[in-house]
Amino acid sequence: TVPAPRPPPEPDMNNLPEHPMPIHQKKHGINSIKAVKRLKDAGPFLHPVDIVKLNIPFYYNYIKRPMDLSTIEKKLNADAYETPEQVLSDFKVMVNNCHLFNGKDSAISHMVNNIEASFEKHMLNMPPKDLPTPATTH
Numbered sequence: 296t297v298p299a300p301r302p303p304p305e306p307d308m309n310n311l312p313e314h315p316m317p318i319h320q321k322k323h324g325i326n327s328i329k330a331v332k333r334l335k336d337a338g339p340f341l342h343p344v345d346i347v348k349l350n351i352p353f354y355y356n357y358i359k360r361p362m363d364l365s366t367i368e369k370k371l372n373a374d375a376y377e378t379p380e381q382v383l384s385d386f387k388v389m390v391n392n393c394h395l396f397n398g399k400d401s402a403i404s405h406m407v408n409n410i411e412a413s414f415e416k417h418m419l420n421m422p423p424k425d426l427p428t429p430a431t432t433h
C-alpha cells in the first residue's frame with residue numbers, strides 16, 4: 296500500500312573490496328559490457344529502471360536490488376568486484392528483476408534473455424585470474 300523507497304544506488308563506495316579483480320579481468324569485463332550496450336535489445340537496460348517515466352511507483356516493493364548495465368559498468372570502473380562471477384551475478388540480478396516484474400514470457404524478458412546470452416558468450420573469453428608469466432624465448 297505504501298511505495299517502497301529506492302534502495303541506495305551501487306556501488307557502495309564506502310564498502311569496496313580489499314582485493315578487487317585484476318586489471319586484465321576488469322578490462323575484459325568493461326569491454327564485454329560495452330559490447331552488450333551496443334546490442335539492439337540493450338536500450339531498456341542501459342540505465343536504472345525509471346519508476347516515474349514508467350509510472351511504476353511500487354517497483355521497489357517487488358525489486359529489492361535494481362540493476363542495469365550502467366551500474367555494472369560503474370561497479371567495474373570503481374573496482375567493486377573481486378571476481379568475474381560477481382559481475383555475472385549482477386547481470387543475472389538484472390535479468391531476474393525483469394522476469395519477476397514483467398513475466399518470463401514478456402517481450403522485454405525475451406530482450407533481456409538475448410543480451411544475457413551475448414554477455415555470457417563474451418565472458419567465456421574472460422582471461423584467467425593469474426595470467427601465465429610470458430616465457431622469455433631466446
Ligand SMILES: CN1C(=O)c2ccccc2Sc2cc(NC(=O)[C@@H]3CCCO3)ccc21
Pocket residue numbers: 338339340344345348349351392393396397403
Ligand atoms: C527493464 N524494464 C522493465 O523491467 C520494465 C518495468 C516496468 C514496466 C516496463 C518495463 S520494460 C522497460 C522499459 C524501459 N523504457 C525506458 O526506459 C524508456 C523511458 C520510459 C519509456 O521508455 C526501461 C526499462 C524497462
